[in-house]
Amino acid sequence: MIYGLILNILLWFGLYLIVSLSLNMEYGYGGIPNFGKAISVLVGAVVVGGIITRILIAIYKVKTAYGFSTATSAASNELTQAIAHNPALGFFLLISTLIIAIALGCIVGAVFILPSARLREDYLAITLLAIAETFTMVCYYNPVIIGSYYGVSVPDFLAFISGEKKYVVFTAVVLVLAFLTYLFFERLLNTPYGRLLKAMRENEDVIRVYGRDLMRVRVMTMAVGSGIAAMVGVLLSFYTLRVQANSFMITGRTLWTFYPFLIILLGGAGNNRGVVAGTLIFVTVMEVIDFYKTSIVSFLHLPVEAVWLEYILFGVMMLLILYYKPEGIIPEKPIATPPIKRAYETRKVSKRGVREEY
């Protein structure tokens, strides 16, 4: 039981870490209030459910006379059978899907911010949220894209492993990808580009004064952020072996926009280590609630599902963080550029970045 809980925590830690790190680049570093983060996860799911399945249907020449959903399960079954005998095929499926998802995520991210890239942050947030909600709704209402309500079946890239072990290997794959994402963002944001983002967050005019195009920086940031987060949509689909649009309908904004924001603010915006800490705490709380939900509900004599309590709890938690600890558990540190490092050494600057003496 406890073993299962820990494994669950590790799996969701990996998934949420990828999304939160990418949102941290957009919001924590760049100050872009991306209230439509869920769209990038949905893009990953669309790549698996709408593109990969179609490629498979074409490869295995499955008849689509009985509808798209039925055809996908036949095609996915064929590939799953093939992977069971040939592990390399499963590996190839995962890598190629991830690459397609990252590419499409980048494109969607860039297009997604184009209409509002020049606008103030409140209009920016409204537009991003509106686009994400509309896109989710179109995927939900249009059965052609990812099978809508009934969903589509997805091949199992770990078909060569059976039973309990498959779950462990899957979690390991997610954790490796999350670790690579962490390294990627650590490297990417410790460059002049990372400092440019922080400058943009503090004051947009500074960016213009130094001759940078605000719109270009924003478009680029959103492209990278959405591309990385699209991986999570792929992993989620491979985890459940199904893609269903209605799983994004009510919970999409909560799970993949609100919770990542909560994680970032909990851990500390603009700092990747804080995001790791925030993700760990958040996912542990979430999974423990999930683990004990039946006993919580019966203890409180509630005639309802525990998910509503979870929403209230996390909503209140967000408000408390905003009010009492807006800088998070691990506050952002000044960037260690060579001059600042020298200043540390000569003790002209304290660890908090405040000048003590001249």
Add this chain to the structure above:
Amino acid sequence: MPGMEVLTGALIYSNLLVLLAVGLTLAYITTAVPNFAQGSFAVVGSYTALTIYRLFNIHPYVSLPIAFLAGGITGLASYVLVLKPLIKRGASVVTLMIATLALDLILLGLRGIYAGYLGKLTGSSCEMFMFTYLDFPILGVPGILVISTLVIILTFSVLFTLLYKTKFGIALRASMENPDLAEVMGVNVEYTRMFAWFLAGALAAMAGCLLPFKQEIVPSTAEIIIVSIFAASIVGGLNNIYGALIGGYIVGMSESLFTYYLSTIFGAGMLVYGKVVALAIIIVTLLVAPQGIISVDWKKLYRRWFS
């Protein structure tokens, strides 16, 4: 030509959107924060009406004033408990927006729990409901059209009288135009903000009370409608109350009529894409006239094009 049914449906929807957008705009003008929980305020009204109908068998039209109060209290509580402490701490706009997102999530959770309780109490599920079967024709047109139009007329005449004929209205307008200056002149800006949030919640709840006559209330109603509310406020101009009036009709009519025309060409499947129209309106407005239609200098445009 679309039939009468389509036109009345479009009008009803526009009326409700106006009510929702006015609240959003009022809260934005006074506190400078786009309220992402506006859709949930509407759902408060829907559930107030449902509770009164199921428990006391009172028609939802009669419970409009109670919905007004319930929504108003929700709006006021949201401001006093959530936003005011943050504003006092000098929180940024983004922080306030995230706070309204959190508020929306809390209201969604409360809705779920309340619907569960009400369902258990009345013995039938309260997750999805409609009031269409309760409607009756007034003078040959659907009752909901008459009632929603009356509510709009009443709201705007009261609002107009309040803003332009009373001392409180002058103070209110002053603190909307320039909060700092108004404060120097002895206006308590806090009151105007509280008033605006009360009204935002109250008007939204009235719209929510009437919404089940037009479409089904589902757990995701608040999320579905928020795009249209923002579209209405933005196209009219987020900085002007009358912008919400114009914007509500533009978005409501084009959502209904445009999807209707598409459905005559491509089939009934197009009717669900109303939100795509709303989104397109937001984007076009932001690209062409970011301050909304109300800010466009029509005389200047006319002179440029026709002389």
